[in-house]
Amino acid sequence: MKQAILNALSALNISDYSITEQQRSSAELFFIKKRLDMRRVKDTHEYSVTVYNVFEEDGKKFRGSSTVILFPGTEAAEITRQLYDAYNAAGYVKNPYYDLYEGPKEAVKEVPSTLSVHTLSQNAELMAAALFAADTREDAWLNSAEIFACRDHISIFASTGTDVSYVKYSCKGEFVAQAKEPQDVEQYFSFTYNDLDTDALTDKVRHALDAVCDRAHATDCPEAGTYDVVLSDRHMATLMELYVTRSRAAMIYPHYSDWEIGTAAQGEVTTGEALNVTLMPHVPYSPEGIPMRERTLLKDGTVQYIHGTTRFCRYLGIEPTGDYFNTKLDNGTVSFDELKKGCLYPVSFSDFQMDPMDGHFGGEIRLAYLYTESGVKLLTGGSINGSMFDKQGMLTFSRERYTDADYSGPFAVRIKGVNVSGK
């Protein structure tokens, strides 16, 4: 298939191109309570081909591009027609000219993983056993669960000489925990592991069952007002989307973000802790074949690095880096027990969101703990709504850490003066 694509590109005299071959396999299990509802196996293959067209108009030089997706079994005539159409489309895409990335030629990289020593079906089986290992309580149980044991083999081959590929294993999924007394409630949880981390999954289920029991006892809505709010674990990763997105070349070039190296990302840090954030690779190579490695994003709250695709990095006159998504943060200064004193601590939302464009974060509360001098109160309902641009100078982080597939850093943060809707 790849040779058929190369033959068509040659016949069409298309000199600038990039071909990404994706072979994806998975073994999937779907459970309803303690019954297996569905077994699924996936073995698919596709090619994403980007063609570039360099042209001039009114003395200006442009580089347009267009991408088509091709599949095994596609006949040679259709491959040629699709690439011809894409090249023509690229001729109307008037993006300013830039030089393409000239990447390395390297042997296949296998992302080190303990998942690679087993078959996908064995990985699914082992993670299923880990999932149900903690499902032993009488007052809370797994309502349903899905497990996806995956193997992705990605190859990137470009006309500029880039020729790289990698194999990555993962095991991801989701589960719903349920408790019926005194109220019938549920909570949703997701997981992604790049290793056969069975202990972590069992622990996650155990904590999820604890949390859903608490939610079953939560009946009161918070009083509307302003609270110091603590956010933790997955919500920390969501908050970091603000900094990862604002430092993206694709946001800076069109002036959606005015960050540059040296910008004080947190504004004037007044009473809080300064952020130290490292960008972490989520795959060995970006979709353009750029090798990805750890990069310092923020040091003491100041922008150290801009990241992005070749086009936007070239426009900004910086080295192409690929787009990053994962973050690692330094530890905070306060113990979690100290951090949460006097605070509202929502542990579960319907859908916690961070909007990197306007800086607002918020969501509807499904379970929160209110820590007061008289004790801890379980709450449900209402919502939080705040702006990180207003609050980011007053953040306090926990010493305890939390690690997930896309985040490693303080387990929790305290944000001062957040609006809470309620009764």
Place this chain on the structure above:
Amino acid sequence: MKVSASAFLQGKKPALKELLNKLLSEYEYASILGQDSVAKNYTVSAGGTNASQDNVLTKRGFIVRVMDKNGYGEYSFSDIDESAIDSICISIREGIAQLNSLPNGVSFMEKGIPADEAATLAAASEYELHPSKLGDKEIISRLTALREKGVATDERMVDFYVAFSYQEIHKLFLSANRDLMQDLLWSSGALMGMARKGEEIKTSYRGCSMQGGAELIYKLDADIENVAKTTLELLDCEPIIPGEYECICDPDVTGMIVHEAFGHGVEMDMFVKDRALAQSYVGKQVASELVTMHDGACVGDQTGSYFFDDEGTLAHDTIIIDHGILKTGISDIRSAEALSTPPTGNGRRESFERKAYTRMTNTFFEGSKDKVEDMIASIKYGFLLEEPTSGMEDPKNWGIQCMVSIAREIKDGKLTGKIFSPIVLTGYVPDLLKSITMMSGDVKLAGGGFCGKGYKEWVKVSDGGPYIKAKIRLG
């Protein structure tokens, strides 16, 4: 014009039939879904121009579903020809068998064989102008002109993003008694103004969609002034004081409430899992008598319209709520079988690579007879809610989480011009639906975005309804 059939699927059909016959000799039940979909996105913004196929929606491949002694198994693969049939049979047999080891205490779910009543169909949706006929040059040129017009409305406009996309979908379903083919064309467009307020980029958005083609592009121009005006209004917005208010929801916000707050809760795969409170409310009042709610792939010419679902069930029009009374939910074939109810044609997959779940199609409230100006005039202090941005279901507890960009203040029956943003809607679904006291006549559906099952399994749907007046908690 009708959408043409897929030469790829037609060419593969003999091999697929041979594969099906082999599978039927081995399994109690077997079916095959073939997919050949092309989706293309066009965007123009300050970041540049894009004209590329969508790598999530452009898919070509097959999925086999079989039933053995342990229940259902599925196998997704990319290609087939006559010489590969035997090896595909082996992959199905061995691949599914390798997943038969269960954790301690876990058993296989008992299953019945799907009804599989005889049906033959070859149907295609209609369009006026195919995007490929209009051509890349013209589409990009028109979108570029729209963007320039948007940016020129005010010097404070940082950018004006314009998008058009289409999805041409071909599907083939084969089982022992069914031979179904459908060819569909859905299109959607979007405008988004962007203006700066300090570090914040304020955005206002309008989307439109239809079952049809590039004729949609000609509808985008009408909204440019409104989008630009609202974007600039947002520069003066304030955070709302949390509380419960009388609100008017525009059809887009109504659609999000219909979809997120109630629609997900009547997906009957949630009934099977004991995850939906709605199950215990069938036959009971859950909303104001003004409320009649539909879901159906055969109602409306929208991005949730099709002729049969991904499990070979023909499209329906399901009345979910009839004058406030919950009548039924919607189902895929397996949840219908588990609940002993008829399937409603709502078994949908993100693609041939994914599992089928119960999913919505075109979901909406019927209209009533009130005028919008009378609805606004009836409010002493409250808000007109516009521009929904996201929502999340809570079928178990009927909690609401919907985010909207705009709450326009109403005082003494008049809009004051003051805007509050962003807004989180929360509350208890039946409380909100029972509080509906007025509804406008016109019903509008839109399907510019995607619907997820939780945080994945994205499919196109549409939702909407009339303007509604209700009491809602805002924060």
